[in-house]
Amino acid sequence: MKHKATEEILNGEIVLSVDEIVIKFNLRGKELTAIRGASLDLHKGESLAIVGESGSGKSVFTKSFMGLLDSNGRIESGTIMYKGDNLAKFKTEDDWIKIRGKEIAMVFQDPMTSLNPLKTIGKQVQESIELHQNLKGEEAKKLAIDILSDVGISDSEKRFKQYPHEFSGGMRQRVVIAIAVACNPNILICDEPTTALDVTIQAQILQLLKNLQKKYDLTIIYITHDLGVVANVADRIAVMYAGDIIELGTADEVFFDPKHPYTWALLSSLPQLGIKGEPLYSIKGTPPNLFKEIVGDAFAPRNPKALKIDFVKRPPYFEVTPTHKARTWLLDPRSPKIEPPAMILKMREMDEKWGVSNE
Amino acid sequence: MNKREKLLEVKNLKVEFGKKNNKFVAINDVSFNIYKGETFGLVGESGSGKTTIGRAIIRINPVSGGEILYNGKPISGKIDDDLDKEITKKIQMIFQDPMASLNERAKVDYIVSEGLYNLKNYGSEENRKKIVEQALLEVGLLPEFASRFPHEFSGGQRQRIGIARVLVMEPELVIADEPISALDVSIRAQVINLLSDLQEKKGLTYLFIAHDLSVVRFISDRIAVIHKGKIVELAETEKLFANPLHPYTRSLLSAIPTPNPRLEKNKKIEIYDPSCHKYEDNPPSWVEIEPEHFILANEIELEQYKRMIK
Numbered sequence: 188m189k190h191k192a193t194e195e196i197l198n199g200e201i202v203l204s205v206d207e208i209v210i211k212f213n214l215r216g217k218e219l220t221a222i223r224g225a226s227l228d229l230h231k232g233e234s235l236a237i238v239g240e241s242g243s244g245k246s247v248f249t250k251s252f253m254g255l256l257d258s259n260g261r262i263e264s265g266t267i268m269y270k271g272d273n274l275a276k277f278k279t280e281d282d283w284i285k286i287r288g289k290e291i292a293m294v295f296q297d298p299m300t301s302l303n304p305l306k307t308i309g310k311q312v313q314e315s316i317e318l319h320q321n322l323k324g325e326e327a328k329k330l331a332i333d334i335l336s337d338v339g340i341s342d343s344e345k346r347f348k349q350y351p352h353e354f355s356g357g358m359r360q361r362v363v364i365a366i367a368v369a370c371n372p373n374i375l376i377c378d379e380p381t382t383a384l385d386v387t388i389q390a391q392i393l394q395l396l397k398n399l400q401k402k403y404d405l406t407i408i409y410i411t412h413d414l415g416v417v418a419n420v421a422d423r424i425a426v427m428y429a430g431d432i433i434e435l436g437t438a439d440e441v442f443f444d445p446k447h448p449y450t451w452a453l454l455s456s457l458p459q460l461g462i463k464g465e466p467l468y469s470i471k472g473t474p475p476n477l478f479k480e481i482v483g484d485a486f487a488p489r490n491p492k493a494l495k496i497d498f499v500k501r502p503p504y505f506e507v508t509p510t511h512k513a514r515t516w517l518l519d520p521r522s523p524k525i526e527p528p529a530m531i532l533k534m535r536e537m538d539e540k541w542g543v544s545n546e
Numbered sequence: 547m548n549k550r551e552k553l554l555e556v557k558n559l560k561v562e563f564g565k566k567n568n569k570f571v572a573i574n575d576v577s578f579n580i581y582k583g584e585t586f587g588l589v590g591e592s593g594s595g596k597t598t599i600g601r602a603i604i605r606i607n608p609v610s611g612g613e614i615l616y617n618g619k620p621i622s623g624k625i626d627d628d629l630d631k632e633i634t635k636k637i638q639m640i641f642q643d644p645m646a647s648l649n650e651r652a653k654v655d656y657i658v659s660e661g662l663y664n665l666k667n668y669g670s671e672e673n674r675k676k677i678v679e680q681a682l683l684e685v686g687l688l689p690e691f692a693s694r695f696p697h698e699f700s701g702g703q704r705q706r707i708g709i710a711r712v713l714v715m716e717p718e719l720v721i722a723d724e725p726i727s728a729l730d731v732s733i734r735a736q737v738i739n740l741l742s743d744l745q746e747k748k749g750l751t752y753l754f755i756a757h758d759l760s761v762v763r764f765i766s767d768r769i770a771v772i773h774k775g776k777i778v779e780l781a782e783t784e785k786l787f788a789n790p791l792h793p794y795t796r797s798l799l800s801a802i803p804t805p806n807p808r809l810e811k812n813k814k815i816e817i818y819d820p821s822c823h824k825y826e827d828n829p830p831s832w833v834e835i836e837p838e839h840f841i842l843a844n845e846i847e848l849e850q851y852k853r854m855i856k
Contacts, residue, residue, distance in 0.1 A: 240730045240731070240732060240733075241701075241730050356592070385591040385592055385757055386591075386757060386758070386759065386798065386801040386802060386803070387591060387797060387798060387801045387815075387817075387818070388591070389801070389803075390801040390803075390815045391815075394815075412730055412731055413731075413803065414731065414803075414805040415760075415802070415803020415804060415805055415810065416803055417805075417807075418803065418804060418805050418806055418807040418809070418810035418811075419803060419807075419810040419811065419813075421807070438807035439807055439808070442805065442806060442807050452732065453731060453732065454805065456731055456732050456734070456735035457731065457760075457805050458734075458735070458738065458760050458761045458763070458764040458765075459760045459764075459804060459805055460805070461764045463764060466739045466742065466743075467735040467738050467739055467764065468735060469732060469735035469736040469739055470732040470735070470736075473700065534805070534806070537806065
């Protein structure tokens, strides 16, 4: 069932197309390359998760779709095509205002800091309706109350008049989501939407986002480092490392048949797969310094089984299936056969076991 | 297993904040023991009081009822200076956010030796330097790092500094308050391994406070689940995961994210509704329902839970 839906989405319209984007920052007189030629097609109605460690560039990558890069950052080359416009060429705020909110909206990580503490939450939702949906006064207020109940805030007429401090963390995140949805966007970017929340609340917020996606016909990009969240929501997964998408595939492909050594390492370090009393798998070393030019596969220095060519030449994308590709020399027919680590195989076994018990 | 030595006993602990009309009971009638050498996990959502318990044990939060015994000696309330010093040395805490818990203006050398300066028990200056060096090596940092400032380190390294400053005190009990929540997945694994290594090498006992059950399951021998200032269930880790009885525990376990898209997408989350308890005429008590498995329940519920075990 699930597979068919994903296929349908992938055959559907492409809403956003990023091609070979390079983003640089000037920092203390030096130049840092945060995104090194990443490409991505976003399909209408899908949920795409971007995973990676902090500093891998997942936030910078998506911020560039909305013109939210810090002032010392710039898009060096590449294109971001959205509805016939190249967003990479946008310069002025006037250009961006047409995109921000109305077309692409964002839910930020920390609901404690992303709301204005001096305004009632109702006003904050109403504001975004008035700006983006050409409604005024009472009409806008009515819609705001509707949207608040849509995001699961009960008694929304009364809550409309309350201030952010009267809300718990989970409730505030609902308000932040309401504000984003009130812009009536095409694409919703959720930057670590549940990291600051408790597990039980986290599950509720993810469910809410899935419901809203259906109701408002949204395309959602999730940015997260929590692979549990990814497993829950994502149709497709893009794994980022050192400013590049190193593996891209459907959720099943990335979890059960990962190809890039970094994806292997990331999955292996999950405590859920650990064996008690034995050390947990951990990735040695640190991510590369992005001030320097990266030669070869960026993950090679941390990969104990790296090939020689990994240090010399940057791997291209190798296609595994039409929906699954990875940037690793291991997929080159000439490379030696290296089996994925035991953890990944264990995960597959676990899945088969569960699969039986589910049916 | 039967001859386990109780290192810490918490008996009917109560912690309140505020006065009279503003009174808020953060911890209500909580009892548990921590045995020597084990890792005791304390799980609950934010605001449940798990950190407050940790802080009550190291005497940051005053206790308003009940008592805490360490090695059989009461350490809550007023205690004499010598015992106070001893406790400060033997019970140490690792804090959650390595970005916020280190003094930005102090060098690592000072941060790590602050506890030593406090107790003035390090002998000569040379000796102090040696202790700091040793501690840094033990947490996987280089001794040269002593002359640097915290902002020069990544999150994982900072947490290592936080652990080093605990080690110099040669503690017996370490309270780790969400030590890895602020870290990345790959760094998390490193810090978890470091904590397990140190436990083995130094015979440490951990009170591990966290909300991430998958991590707690991996690291803890026993787990206590806390909800709104009360421990609702306590059992050995695998017993708890095999037989979660209290509806709150069940809802918490059902919400753990699993890294498996097929399972995750079909999972059912149990929602905990506190009004499912009928406690007005029949208040609950803390009962050992099966060996080493405690639960907060009244008689009627106890019958139900007993049936669930079978």
